[in-house]
Amino acid sequence: MTELPADVLADIHELVSCESPSDDLAAVARSADVVARVGTRRLGCEPERIVLEGRTHLRWRLGEGPPRVLVLGHHDTVWPLGSLATHPSTVVDGVLRGPGSVDMKAGLVVAFAAVAALEDPAGVTVLVTGDEELGSPSSRTLIEDEARGCAAALVLEAAADGGALKTTRKxxxxxxxxxxxxxxxxxxxxxxxxxxxxxxxxxxxxxxxxxxxxxxxxxxxxxxxxxxxxxxxxxxxxxxxxxxxxxxxxxxxxxxxxxxxxxxxxxxxxxxxxxxxRPPMEAAAALLDRARAVARGLGLPELRGASVGGASDGNFTAGVGVPTLDGLGAVGGGAHADDEHVLVAELAPRLALLTALLADLLADVADEPAGPADGGRR
Missing domain, CATH: 3.30.70.360 (Alpha-Beta Plaits)
Incomplete structure (x- = not known):
């Protein structure tokens, strides 16, 4: 298995160290600047900044062709300003902690690193929103529009228990x-x-x-x-x-x-x-099977799918008919709670899985014509 690049942990620390409670527009804007800086270092290009109802969202559309795979995440958190004083960003005994670490700033860094590792990322859109924890009131239409016409949406929310992917959501x-x-x-x-x-x-x-x-x-x-x-x-x-x-x-x-x-x-x-x-997120069996085949090819443990009660922006992408896999982000636990944490040893396998899955999806759609939903998006 590929070693975890040393700067991945540094990038996660940089994101976690910028607090971003959803209800504080200034804090979300500051966080967007940090996410943009980290993403630009990885991807080699600046994102589009999209401000809707005062909330800052970031979009990278890579390559010249139509978007074919949407990589989706959010940078807002539930933690109020000042939380770093009692819950600092740390790594101790292989466990990374800090407000928003597993939900979902570590997932954002995994997404950036995976897309950057692709030989040709053309066709990938990376969308990072700033109001998911509020129910995505300003970003829902943006998310749905970016998903339409894509072959798949990959959501970097934290994994379910034991590293399972989230295949259905209520x-x-x-x-x-x-x-x-x-x-x-x-x-x-x-x-x-x-x-x-x-x-x-x-x-x-x-x-x-x-x-x-x-x-x-x-x-x-x-x-x-x-x-x-x-x-x-x-x-x-x-x-x-x-x-x-x-x-x-x-x-x-x-x-x-x-x-x-x-x-x-x-x-x-x-x-x-x-x-x-949010509409229910129904299972995309073929996409899960594809991810399982990719994991087996990498020598990773068999991937499991899980049904969860919590919602995410994956509900929106699935709701417009796009096959969606969620829970591709960090493995850990304690989201929204005092024990929020990321298992550092699981970051490298997660990064390898996402990179290989993206490459597999892009190879499959490279010669396909753009669907009718792509018209007028650019």
Missing amino acids: GVSLYRVAVTGRAAHAGLAPADGVNAGVELAHQVLALTALGDPDLGTTVTPTASAAGTVTNTVPAQAWVAVDVRVPDAAEQDRVDAAVRALRPVLPGARVEVTGGPN
Whole structure:
């Protein structure tokens, strides 16, 4: 197996050492500058900077022909500014740590190094977005447009347990259910009010009942609030709802049911906002088989596929019909948590796998005509 280039760890340290919480536009812009610098060193050319709704995304389109393989990642993280003070970027006993290390700055460096190792990277697009942790509100259309016409999308999110590739992801819908009641004095005239908190409780129970454990559908009320002061019947209440579904039919079923919610208490009103955020990512069996063949050719352990509940931008690429493999990034664990880490020994095999898979895909599509979706993209 090829040794890990020494500067890979230095590049990861450089990215991790620039904090990039998604909700801080200035921090994301600073991070984009660092990612652009690292990527330019590797790829030999500057990216296009695409600023949408104040968020900075980076795109490298390599070669003169149409894009044929999309390499996709993000540089924003969930960690707030100041996290490096308590979670510094370190490598100890073969474990690399730091905020955003496994999700997914190490994956970005693996992507840059793999594309740079190709004899001819023409046809590869590397897209690094800056709002994935928020649900990609500004970058979704960009991602979908870059994916259309490609033979494959390779997503550099962290691997699943044991280094497995992520072959299916649940679809995600996000809602806010707001209740309006009528305020009244809680001691003098509670019956004169319409208790928005009680109505919200009815709605939470109705929402929870929409889940289907047998199918893997979860409907989870999360953040909520009701009322203002302790001696007043609450006139307002709300709850956020996180929905995860295995397929499009379930996403449609739950969406219709949530929008059909009606108040239980006389005089209460219920308003539903939000909806589907990411479509389900369905398995691309042929692409997984291809990756397995490449891994065997490299002498790597047999690749496994895994189905996961979390969503990524791979949901969008799969949603427009592009075969997608996710989890090609770092092997480690603890994403979003205090123990976030990368296993350094797994970086070289991951880099070799991605490089060989890219070369194999590019060789296969080199003589194919561009699809109709390519028209007008340049």
